[in-house]
Amino acid sequence: MASISSAWALYAKLVLSTASTHSIATETGRWNNHILKHFDPDCEIESITSMNLLEFRSSLIGKKLSPQSISHCLSLFRRVLQRAKQWKLISGELPSFDMPRFDNKRIRFLTxxxxxxxxxxxxxxxxxxxxxxxxxxxxxxxxxxxxxxxxxxxxxxxxxxxxxxxxxxxxxxxxxxxxxxxxxxxxxxxxxxxxxxxxxxxxxxxxxxxxxxxxxxxxxxxxxxxxxxxxxxxxxxxxxxxxxxxxxxxxxxxxxxxxxxxxxxxxxxxxxxxxxxxxxxxxxxxxxxxxx
CATH class of the missing domain: 1.10.443.10 (Intergrase catalytic core)
Known part of the structure; x- marks a missing residue:
């Protein structure tokens, strides 16, 4: 059974490593400061349920993160798990992610x-x-x-x-x-x-x-x-x-x-x-x- 930490290690090595320095730092920060603060590093991917993800989302809301930041954290977690599935680290189905919906477009411009x-x-x-x-x-x-x-x-x-x-x-x-x-x-x-x-x-x-x-x-x-x-x-x-x-x-x-x-x-x-x-x-x- 693959853990979320082993999936992240592969994702960081094979996918994230090709991104910009800024993106690597940002995504690593989201993983360490939010995802690993909620899920145990040895948590098995196939044990994660949709209910667990809703609880994770609620914890992010409790931190008073913006809707966009919450979406970024969930999106990163989803990408890591999807890669784990693609690389056949797991055989079961992935839980569904209930992504927040919001209109976050900046509309301000200068005169x-x-x-x-x-x-x-x-x-x-x-x-x-x-x-x-x-x-x-x-x-x-x-x-x-x-x-x-x-x-x-x-x-x-x-x-x-x-x-x-x-x-x-x-x-x-x-x-x-x-x-x-x-x-x-x-x-x-x-x-x-x-x-x-x-x-x-x-x-x-x-x-x-x-x-x-x-x-x-x-x-x-x-x-x-x-x-x-x-x-x-x-x-x-x-x-x-x-x-x-x-x-x-x-x-x-x-x-x-x-x-x-x-x-x-x-x-x-x-x-x-x-x-x-x-x-x-x-x-x-x-x-x-x-x-x-």
Whole structure:
């Protein structure tokens, strides 16, 4: 009988080891701090029931974890057990996972005034983070995509940036405007990565960005995490500004690297006039008839 610890050891070696350093640390933390704190390391996989999983979920709720964090813990546990089944470590059926349902999408984006104030505040603290924020605002890249950029990804001849090994596993090319080109031109060097801090790879947006947000009081009006300004808000701002400028949602989704149009539709409410223009375009195809 396979234990959850033996299943995790194989999962960490064969699957998780190929992930980023940040992902390895995050997933290992979830396993050690939550899953192993509830289940005994020698717990046999085939002894775990759906009731046990509901009890585990309740314990996570009791820790006051966010719905997304609870979902991440359950999803990790499910993946480990599914791999154990795939590798024939167990023969029985796996218990069912009752995953929490929630709408956790961040919807906050910056106004032009807020963005300029934030960039000014960041620039006073760090020219590096000012440039990172400007590039995020003008390309819509995820933080992980920004921090993995290499000089070879910058196509100066065609004013484009090649984004590889993305979260959606789909490479894309993002055109660059004047502001983005200026940032890349002054940060390109012989370094292996375009952006580094203290000679090391940046893994996530840290203290400098958070302090600037706090100084600008961008989160002073809300405790709802969906409304709070975080680094990812720059990506939402990029998309929101494009939609408000009349750029079709399909183009916005392509620039963001979305897997499906459904992901881009969260921005549809920002361009109600596009629907009006669309139906007005049909007027040319039929003749009006005066029924009086």
């Amino acid at each position: 032009k005034e807020e963005a300029n104030e934030l960039l000014l505040c960041v620039s006073l603290k760090s020219s590096l983070w000012h440039d990172i924020c400007v590039l995020a605002l003008h390309t819509g890249l995820r933080s992980g995509e920004l921090f993995k950029l290499r000089p070879c990804h910058f196509d100066s001849q065609n004013s484009a940036l090649h984004v590889l090994d993305t979260k959606s596993n789909s490479n894309r090319t993002v055109p660059l405007n004047k502001q983005a080109l200026e940032v890349l031109s002054r940060n390109i060097s012989r370094k292996e990565l375009i952006f580094t801090e203290h000679g090391k790879q940046i893994l996530y947006a840290g203290r400098t960005f958070r302090q600037a947000v706090e100084i600008c009081r961008l989160n002073s009006h809300t405790q709802d995490r969906r409304q709070r300004v975080v680094f990812h808000t720059l990506r939402h701002t990029f998309a929101s500004w494009l939609v408000q400028s009349g750029i079709p949602l399909a183009v916005v989704g392509q620039l963001l690297g979305h897997k499906s149009m459904q992901m881009t539709m969260r921005y549809a409410h920002l361009a109600p006039a596009q629907g009006v223009s669309a139906v007005k375009a049909l007027e040319q195809f039929t003749n009006s008839v005066n029924l009086e």
